[in-house]
Structure formats: C-alpha cells, structure tokens
Amino acid sequence: MTTQAADLLWPEAYGPEDLEAIEAVPLAERGLPVSTYAALARAAELWPDRTAAICLPDAERWEEPSGRTFAELLADVHRAAAVLAGFQVRRRNAVALLSPNCEELLTAVLAAETAGIAAPINPGLASEHVVELVRLASARVIVAAGPELDPAAWEVAREAAQAVSAVALLALRPTGADGAAPALAPLEGVEVGYLADLAAHVHDGAPTTLPEADDLASYIHTGGTTGTPKLAARTHGSEVANAWMIASASELGQDGVVFAALPLFHTNALIVTVLAPLLRGQPVLWAGPLGYRDLPLYGVFWRMVERYKIALMSGVPTVYAVLAQVPVDADISSLRLPIVGAAPLPPSVAEQFHSVTGVELSEGYGLTEGTCATARDWPGAPRRGTVGQRLPYQEVRAVRVDEVTGAWEDLAPGEVGTLVIRGPNVFAGYLRPGPGGPVPDPGDKVRDGWLDTGDLGAVDEEGFVRLAGRAKDLIIRGGHNIDPAVIEDALLEHEAVLGAGAVGRPDAHSGEVPVAYVQVVPGAVTEDELLAWAADRVPERAAAPKLVEIIDEIPLTLVGKPFKPELRRRAAERAAREAIGSAAAEVTGVLEDGAVVIEVDGAADLGAVEDALAPFALSWRVA
Secondary structure (H helix, E strand, O other): OOHHHHHHHOOOOOOHHHHHHHHOOOHHHOOOOOOHHHHHHHHHHHOOOOEEEEEOOOHHHOOOOEEEEHHHHHHHHHHHHHHHHHOOOOOOOEEEEEOOOOHHHHHHHHHHHHHOEEEEEOOOOOHHHHHHHHHHHOOOEEEEEOOOOOHHHHHHHHHHHHHOOOOEEEEEOOOOOOOOOOOOOOEOOEEEEEHHHHHOOOOOOOOOOOOOOOOEEEEEEOOOOOOOOOEEEEEHHHHHHHHHHHHOOHHHHOOOEEEEOOOOOOHHHHHHHHHHHHHHOOOEEEOOOOHHHOOHHHHHHHHHHHHHOEEEEEEOHHHHHHHOOOOOOOOOOOOOEEEEOOOOOOHHHHHHHHHHHOOOOEEEEOOHHHOOOOEEOEOOEOOOOOOOEEOOOOEEEEEEEOOOOOOEEEOOOOOOEEEEEEOOOOOOEEEEOOOOOOEEEOHHHEEOOEEEEEEEEEEOOOOEEEEEEEHHHOEEEOOEEEOHHHHHHHHHOOOOEEEEEEEEEEEOOOEEEEEEEEEEOOOOOOHHHHHHHHHHHOOOHHHOOOEEEEOOOOOEOOOOOEOHHHHHHHHHHHHHHHHHHHHEEEEEEEEEOOEEEEEEEEEOOHHHHHHHHOOOOOEEEEO
16 A cells, blocks of 8 residues: 555544544545455455454463464455355355354454355344344354354254254354364254364355445344344445544554454444454454453453553443452553443543543444444543544434424534434444345434434534433433433442433323432442432432432443343332232233333232222233
8 A cells, every 4th residue: 555545544633623624535535445355355465464363262361362464364254255155155145143252253254244244143142032133134054153162052053043944054163272173963954064164175265256335244233132133234335434434543543452352243343343453454352252241351451451562442331340440460551542332431430440540431422223433532532521523424413303293403512302323334224024135224214314323412513422311211200301311420420339220210190200220339328328419410300310229230231231121120110019019919020022011929909909000101910
C-alpha cells in the first residue's frame, strides 16, 4: 500500500473536532476492502509474518499460547472455506456455528463468511431455540464444539443436525489439543467429522468466487432473553465499514495487542476484536472458551497485560468492577483503551478502575442491527454522562414518535426521544422464510434508511449521545411515563452501588410504580439508605422508587446486557404474593415469551385469589 493510499484510508483522527474533516472525504474514496475476506487477504499481504491471533487454552494456562501469523491465518481460512464449499456452501448458504471461543472457531467464522454466510449461535440457548435458528438460517452445514471442548453444545448440535437434515456436522477441538481426538458417533444421513482433519487434506488456494460488498456476510442473533431470538442479516460492506469506523481513531493505529474475551456469537467480538484489528494489522489475544467467566483470569490479568502488551480490550461493566478490586501486580503501561458497553457504567466503577490502574474507561454504544458500534468516547478525553460521539459517516438523531400516526418528529439538540441512526452500517433486515430460502426484511425497523434503535436518548450539537433507557422499558405510572434510567443513574451515583435496574411493579391504583434492584459492595449500605438516596436525587417525585431491593447481582444476558424481564418477574411476583397473602400456599412468577404469568398453588379459596389480583394488570393461573 502506498503512503498516499494509507493516508487516505487512515485520516488524522485524535478528537471530536476532527469529525467534520474526516467526513469531508466520502467513505467510498477511502479504499476500504470490499469484504471481510478481502480484509484478511490484505492483512496477509501487508504483514505476512506479523502475529495475527494468540489463543489461550484457558486462564490457568495463560503462559501456553497458540499463535498464528496473518499469512497462516489466511491459509487456514482458505482450507476451511474449501471444506465448506465441498459441502455445497455457496454465497447464499449459511453455516451455523455453535461453539465457545477457541482457535478453530476464529478460522471457521472467517471461512464461513468467505464461502457463504456465518451464523454463529450462542451454545447457551435452549436446544429448541438453537434448532429454530438453524432452521431459519437454512443452514445445512453445522460447525460445533466437539465433545472435548463442550459436550453439551455437541449434543445440541447433533440434535439440530438431525432436525434440519443437515449435510454435515463438523467438530472443533480445544485450543492446544494434543493426542488423538475422540471418535464421533455417526448420524444417519449426516457426514460427521473433525473440521481440522478434513481441512488437512485440502490444497491451500484462494477461493475462485469471492464475496462482494453487497453480499450477506453474517446472520447474528439478537436478544435471546424472551422467546426465540431474531436473526439480523448484515453485509460484508456493513461489517467492514463499521470495523473501519471503530478503528479510525488514530490512537488505535499504534502498536499494541487487542484482548478478546467476549463470545464470537456476539457482534462486539466479531467487529471490535476480529475485523477492526485485522484492518490495522494488530495482534489479538483470545481468552479461553469461558472468556470473562473464567474466574482465574482475574487473578492473572495484570500479568497478562504486561506479558502480551495488551493495549485495548472490550468488556461489560461487571468485568471492570471485578478488575478494580484486583491489586495491580505488573507493568500495565501498555493498556490505553479499555472499552465498556452493553450496560450503564456506574461512576463508582469508572472512578475505582481509574484509581487502581491510572487508565480511563472508554464508553461506547451500538446494537446488532447497526452492525456493532454507533458512538464511542475518544481515548483520553471521555465526555462523562454520554456514551461518546457518533462514529464517522453515521448520522444519529432523536425523534418524537406520534402515538397515533407513528410519524417521526425531529427533536432539538439535547432533547430526549427515540434514537434513530443512518449509515452504511445499518443491517439488511431480520430474516424471514422465503420461497427460495431466507430473506432479510427490515420491516418497520428501518424507514428511508433510518434504523429505529428502540433506545431513548439525546444528541448534542457535536454528535455526543446521551442514553436514557429503552423505549419498551418505560414505567407508566398513572399514565405518566417514567424513564427507568433516571432512577438507575441516581442509584449508580452512590459509591457502594455496582449495578442497578429499575422496572415497573404492578400497582392496584397507578397501574405501575417504580421499584429498583441494586448490586452493592457487600455490607456497605442498606436498602433504606438507598431508598432515601434515590428519593433525593431523581428529577421528579413520581420517579422516586417505592422499593429498593439489594440482590446478589443484576441479572444479565449471556452477552452482559441487563435482563429486565427477570426484574419485572421479581417485582410482579412480590406484588402478587403481598396481595394474595394467606389465601394461597405458594405464589410464583414465571416468564413466558417475555411476559410475566403468576402461578398460584395451594389456594383454598380461588375466589379470594381472584379478588386479590383483579385490580392488577397481571395474568395468572392455578399451578
């Protein structure tokens, strides 16, 4: 690459004031690779002998890495893509990937996007959801963790392969596995084998048909907390563009290793810790299959930073809350950009992490339907109270949605409304079945190129975004809308609070009243003290929570997002139990497709139960 081309690809970008100058050059003129495969091939050409990926077997063996150069990674992807092509995977065919992180999974994801479409699936989902997602993606080839790596995932993959009449089920081995692999039980009508064994017999040659920018690259599932998750379809162009937007900050162009511990079924792992470093030629250090859930990781993390010269990492607030409790026992001067997202960052966590490490946490914001990221802090210059400035070539605005017509009205800078975004990163749509296979359909999620994020927030004149909760999470008290974020923000200001979630609790008079659940430093504060704290700090009297309950931890999804349905279930169960009193032996709240149903057991007088619950907007049944 010439100096002129490199300067065009990577503009001077050091702070918020550079955004206008960056966008003065059209994105189409910057020379981005046309696909994720082209990004990998470019890296192998520019830096063939540079380390691309360092994979750890697990946290206890953090000094026993397995590494590959960019040239070696490209050769591995060529061979794996050829295996997939041999099973008739073509441009419009999806490959389902069901595995925790390991060295072979990184190869398999990139190979799936090279030969067809990658559809990574959370192995922690219920088996029926996995089967439905594989079927929706029309995937006839499944790549899964073998019995050594994740026995439960392997069994679910076998079930899915039978249910969808798969052509092939290909197993992955753990990073650093040695010795003979265990035999794999056959499946009728399905070729079962190890991906590495099949790839070893393939000639390393570039694929004859390469993906273009408009071709679909991935199906990434969203949510997974209520009912079956949706599959969001994204193109090669949107993935490369968003990865470039993330990597465009000049600070990221410096030498340094990226640490990756989020699961590859999550868009953050794919875009932030695979594709963005690929564009910059940065090595990535991959944690073991448990990622941040591998508890020994925290005890050795600072020594890992020193040994591998970790510069950038991405995690959820709870990761940094734990790290802030670990004394620094190594030289961590290489660490310059720890990124936090997925959930609100408690000020106490940010302050304590900075106090312990001397490094500022950098917040970001994004969603799967926007490929990954839409806003981020500038390194060394965080704008507290926001999730950062919009990324280059993305537009972000807040709108008021008319409840009758559904029309959007633009709001002034700083006004809170529904956030909508537009740019090359907006997804192609959710998959729906079609006569010739699955079809992406944005439906009413996208209007004239604008994606409705479902998030409430405000945007200032410089493009900095302040979040104000989810539109669907609004608490409606007697017809008055209460943003749960104002309650959560007030509680998160307390130095002992590590996490907070506010929801509406069913109420006989007001429909809902706000209540809050908090995770705190053990023994540091009482519920009554937090109730008074919140009452003094929420912006309006109606938003003051009626109850603050301390719980062991805020429930999260497997990718670290707050799981509000579980908090609503707790609140509804408590309200129902208090209303029913002694009229029933047991009252339990259960979640069914995101809604709470109250189950009543041991009721001597069902009429009394019905009278007790009649004033509440609750569904209930006899257990």
